[in-house]
Amino acid sequence: MLKGKTALVTGSTSGIGLGIAKALAQQGANIVLNGFGDVEGPKAQVQALGVKVAYHGADMSKPAEIEEMMKFAAGEFGRVDILVNNAGIQHVARVEDFPPEKWDAILAINLSSAFHASRLAIPAMKAANWGRIINVASVHGLVASAEKSAYVAAKHGLVGLTKVTALENATTGITCNAICPGWVLTPLVQKQVDAKAAAGGISNEQATKQLLGEKEPSMQFTTPEELGQLAVFFCSPAANNVRGVAWNMDGGWAAQ
């Protein structure tokens, strides 16, 4: 379905981003990976699906590096048809204890990076009259939790940016939508499970149950593979007129 198209997925060396990159590659899209840590492993996993893969290590908190990444992607594959703004980090503390530099980093990586990548991707999408922008927000783009001020503010902002981007392009072949996962067991969440286990002197398994029990009625993690399939749907012809939605996959979290 996506043969001949190019997808750039930010923060795709791990977790949800890698799951989405692989799902789009399964549909035939060439992939530009981005993110920190091991690159060769994720690259090999995507390459094994029979598509072309490139990597750019832009730090998504730095607009100049995002600009370089977008130029690189266009140079490698001609154009970015699908942009998945996924890179994100977390920090947990009460507002009065929240380190200002962590606030700035979360706003830059989880929100402003999506603005920069989108503003740089849209002109070529417009020229082709086809494009997909998928913002990986969170259930925290829809509801709040204590001790996550920067994250919740950034994700609510990302849902707002999604709606504006969708509206501005509503008469074109460019759509913009957000994905709002509940708990997904990636390194980002494993850190929160570990902290809970350490704080309560409980096992990893008990901490996991507590974490799910507090918020997620299904008592199940959503998987990167399931989120990948939602991204594939947004890229499909059936979703041509799906514009500006914030679609949660959260085990019933936001329904409460």
Ligand code: NAD
């Ligand atoms: P993860 O830690 O597994 O992956 C994060 C990715 O972002 C990694 O590839 C990392 O290298 C990259 N990254 C971090 N900082 C970066 C930077 N400055 N520049 C470039 N890349 C950077 O986390 P994840 O759980 O897969 O999270 C992916 C997205 O999904 C995030 O936006 C997160 O907020 C969102 N999300 C996660 C969950 C969850 O439960 N895990 C739930 C809702 C939303």
